[in-house]
Amino acid sequence: MPETMDAWVIREERQGKPINAFQIEQMEVPEPGAMEVIVRVMAAGVNYNNVWAALGEPVSVFRYHAEDHHIGGSDASGIVERVGPGVTRWKPGDEVVIHCNQASYEDPEVHGLDPMAAPSQKIWGYETTWGSFAEYCKVQAQQLLPKPAALTWEEAASYGLTYFTAYRMLVKQTQLQAGQRVLVWGAAGGLGVFALQLCRLAGADAVGVVSSNEKAELCRELGARDTIDRTEFAGMMQPKEPEAPDAVKARKKESRRFCKLVEEKLGGQPDIVFEHVGRATFATSVLAVKPFGAVVTCAATTGYDLEFDVRHLWMRQKRIIGSHFANAYECNRANELIESGAIRPVLWRTLGFDQVAEAHQLMKDNEHLGKIAILVGAESEGLGKTADGPGAIRAEVGA
Numbered sequence: 483m484p485e486t487m488d489a490w491v492i493r494e495e496r497q498g499k500p501i502n503a504f505q506i507e508q509m510e511v512p513e514p515g516a517m518e519v520i521v522r523v524m525a526a527g528v529n530y531n532n533v534w535a536a537l538g539e540p541v542s543v544f545r546y547h548a549e550d551h552h553i554g555g556s557d558a559s560g561i562v563e564r565v566g567p568g569v570t571r572w573k574p575g576d577e578v579v580i581h582c583n584q585a586s587y588e589d590p591e592v593h594g595l596d597p598m599a600a601p602s603q604k605i606w607g608y609e610t611t612w613g614s615f616a617e618y619c620k621v622q623a624q625q626l627l628p629k630p631a632a633l634t635w636e637e638a639a640s641y642g643l644t645y646f647t648a649y650r651m652l653v654k655q656t657q658l659q660a661g662q663r664v665l666v667w668g669a670a671g672g673l674g675v676f677a678l679q680l681c682r683l684a685g686a687d688a689v690g691v692v693s694s695n696e697k698a699e700l701c702r703e704l705g706a707r708d709t710i711d712r713t714e715f716a717g718m719m720q721p722k723e724p725e726a727p728d729a730v731k732a733r734k735k736e737s738r739r740f741c742k743l744v745e746e747k748l749g750g751q752p753d754i755v756f757e758h759v760g761r762a763t764f765a766t767s768v769l770a771v772k773p774f775g776a777v778v779t780c781a782a783t784t785g786y787d788l789e790f791d792v793r794h795l796w797m798r799q800k801r802i803i804g805s806h807f808a809n810a811y812e813c814n815r816a817n818e819l820i821e822s823g824a825i826r827p828v829l830w831r832t833l834g835f836d837q838v839a840e841a842h843q844l845m846k847d848n849e850h851l852g853k854i855a856i857l858v859g860a861e862s863e864g865l866g867k868t869a870d871g872p873g874a875i876r877a878e879v880g881a
């Protein structure tokens with residue numbers, strides 16, 4: 483192993499627009515500690531978390547870890563290079579994908595409750611450094627999953643964080659069942675493309691919310707029963723600034739118009755609303771979901787100070803469920819569905835290692851559909867596949 487490597491690094495003084503915050507630097511190659519593994523990264527996946535890391539919002543990642551640098555990247559496919567003391571399940575040469583949850587082996591929650599409940603729980607490549615936007619990354623052995631053989635390096639790197647999150651939200655937190663109705667916000671985005679596929683697989687009906695015809699077409703390809711273009715309901719979105727009483731009234735009217743359309747398209751109110759947009763849509767989500775139904779949320783892209791009419795919640799006995807990534811067992815179960823081809827990665831673009839900053843800027847500007855992958859060690863697209871299978875769905879409509 484070389485002593486140094488190319489890595490995309492965010493530094494505290496560079497936080498701001500992704501296009502400027504990420505820069506390539508020569509960094510030391512990390513050493514594996516006990517139960518840790520060094521993986522040679524073949525491809526990496528781009529996620530919104532490192533848009534937040536670049537911006538330094540809502541909090542700087544340098545408050546999460548004590549290093550003076552941040553190598554982001556919470557998804558990867560690659561080859562095990564070195565294993566630290568105590569690792570027995572994996573050996574150099576193994577082809578892997580990586581899930582992004584870390585927790586200390588010493589926390590009792592890891593051994594009886596859920597690693598997601600551990601005080602030490604962190605998202606690798608966001609709340610930690612040594613992520614996948616580098617030639618080598620450092621992970622805990624429990625983060626490794628077998629690489630699905632029918633996927634190329636870039637396909638295998640693209641799905642983990644958002645798919646495993648959507649899996650826990652729907653399969654564990656809301657116990658998605660056949661015949662249920664689901665409203666999916668951002669349905670052509672990183673989380674949404676997997677929420678739609680999980681609904682189809684479970685025999686549930688989903689309506690996806692999107693902002694363009696191109697995205698609507700992708701959602702239908704992924705099994706959505708129908709879509710709604712949110713640009714036709716701009717007046718329903720809750721702004722960050724305080725509103726005048728008339729504006730609140732007009733916004734609530736638009737929300738009701740939206741909910742009526744959701745009900746028409748689904749043939750009833752949704753049992754589940756799949757949330758991650760946050761302030762702009764949360765009040766509408768609480769209104770839309772049916773009595774005793776659940777709004778499940780893992781994020782707040784448009785703002786985390788939520789406002790909604792709590793009467794809709796208690797009078798109709800609705801539930802709000804918080805969810806965050808997934809535990810290793812859920813990741814393994816979900817990964818088996820990728821291996822079998824029942825759930826497929828949805829890849830929009832594969833970019834070169836020199837385009838990590840650009841990829842995050844594209845994501846920040848909401849230019850993408852599905853997922854973006856980055857070639858790191860893989861010399862070109864299409865490599866790494868060792869078995870026949872359907873591979874990824876290409877998010878380019880018609881491709």
Ligand SMILES: NC(=O)c1ccc[n+]([C@@H]2O[C@H](COP(=O)([O-])OP(=O)(O)OC[C@H]3O[C@@H](n4cnc5c(N)ncnc54)[C@H](OP(=O)(O)O)[C@@H]3O)[C@@H](O)[C@H]2O)c1
Pocket residue numbers: 529530531643644647667668669670671672673674691692693694697712719758759762763780781782783784805806807808845848852
């Ligand atoms: N807690 C966790 O474990 C976890 C895991 C994964 C992601 N996240 C977070 O979840 C969020 C979404 O992640 P992602 O990977 O799905 O991102 P993404 O690929 O950017 O997709 C998000 C989608 O949200 C929609 N959207 C954006 N602004 C909107 C608005 N004002 N109103 C309604 N819809 C809007 C966009 O779709 P349209 O323009 O088509 O409507 C976009 O495609 C991010 O904040 C991310 O950090 C959290």
